[in-house]
Amino acid sequence: MSYMLPHLTNGWQVDQAIQHEEDKVVCVRFGHDWDPTCMKMDETLYSVAEKCRNFACFYLVDISQVPDFNKMYELYDPCTCMFFFRNKHIMIDLGTGNNNKINWAIPDKQEFVDIVETVYRGARKGRGLVVSPKDYSTKYQY
């Protein structure tokens, strides 16, 4: 469903999107449209985008087309989701050890909405780090 969500095609557009959104959380998915992990994530993002319209906006960025942020945000995974609010990067304690991003696909829509809502509420209160309601420390099931 990545053709339904807005794409940002260069670094300037990404900067503008992040800086000029004053009231909403900006969620940017860095990856590729053809990657299976990204496809699952995009599916979740699209179905959630309408529900969260009032407090979040979602953008997709192709990291081959826009390589400017690869080193800055350490975008080495196939799919990376990061959250920004008023030009500030919001960290989420997911229990995985990496608080800066979500680097896997979350298939459950309700979970993702809850994460975005927690980020929104925490960021509005001035928090730089919010605690995700679900613990993903056992994400890797062997």
Next chain:
Amino acid sequence: MGKRKSVSFGEPQVKEFTRDEVEKKDDAPAKIRRNNRVIENTDFDFGTADQRAENQNFVNEKGTRMKTGLHTIDSDDEEENAQNEKKQHYKKLDIEKVKGLEADTFHDNLDEDGNMITGFNLKDEEEEGEFDSTGQFHFKKRDDRDEWLDTVDWKKIKSKTPDESSKMEEDAKPDEDEKLSEREILEKIVAKMNPKETVTKCLQRLGSGAAASNIPAWKQKRLDKLNKRKASAKGQNSSTSKNEVQEDVSKEEVAQLTNLVDQLSRRGYYDIYTDTYEKIKHQISSMPADDDDVLDMFGEAIDGGKSISEQATAEVSLSDSATKWEYKFKDKDDDIKGPLSTDEMERLKDTHKQAADIFCRRTNSGNTWYSIKRVDFDLW
């Protein structure tokens, strides 16, 4: 690299010992060689056999071998240690006997190139203490004298402390008497503002006092000077006093307004400075009426100690728009309890011992249940 020269030590020299020589060698004590000078036993002084026995067979009051007093873990009480410390008797090391020391050949400890060099001797160490014949270093006892401390009159200070401490407590407590609700504060702020004004502009207007007009500051100064000259020429003071009164009034207004705004920002409402008159009015109208506060769960003083359940039901019936939570013990339970308000959930989280087992979700928010520990009720 050049060719390595081969060095020959000649043939190994084997000395054959006779049986007598070997046996003799066992009896004599081994001698240590240092710098090719044999060190004799008499160079060391470990004390007499009695002194050594005293150290080795030491038993303290409790019957253990742990030493008390200075240089132990328990030696934190300085006064006690000063009393217990005996004067240590040791034989002082004769510096002359120590070989290898050099005199200070450099003035100011600087060599020809201007680098700092310390002479190869023990002069600096000698200033701080002395060596005994075993080589152990003993620090000199310093008089910890502080000139300022000598001038302090301890009796005067003791009489002051009870009053001063109470003063400090008073300052520490912020104006708790003035605990107004957010709505009341906003109403008071709005009362001072003009339409289409932000809080910052309002403060500027009030702060500038009488000079709210559009005259630039430098021009205003000149006008003031002119007025003053005129007034003094005529022998009047009335015009200046009017200005002063106005200034005092606005100073008070500014103080009040800053106090109100400060109270709001302390409650977490940081955007207040850029909010306009219209926005604050809108917020007041969207906030619940003040009557709610009387029935608040924590308003026990007003209610006269209602039971928690009564208060809870009262609150539930009033605020239907607040977020409601459902909870259950253990994920697989079907017994869903609730709905509870956010405050009650917070209390549940604090009081319940096995908080990890409780799962909660907001009412009507799908099927995912979250551990109560990870949910931050502060945000709702």
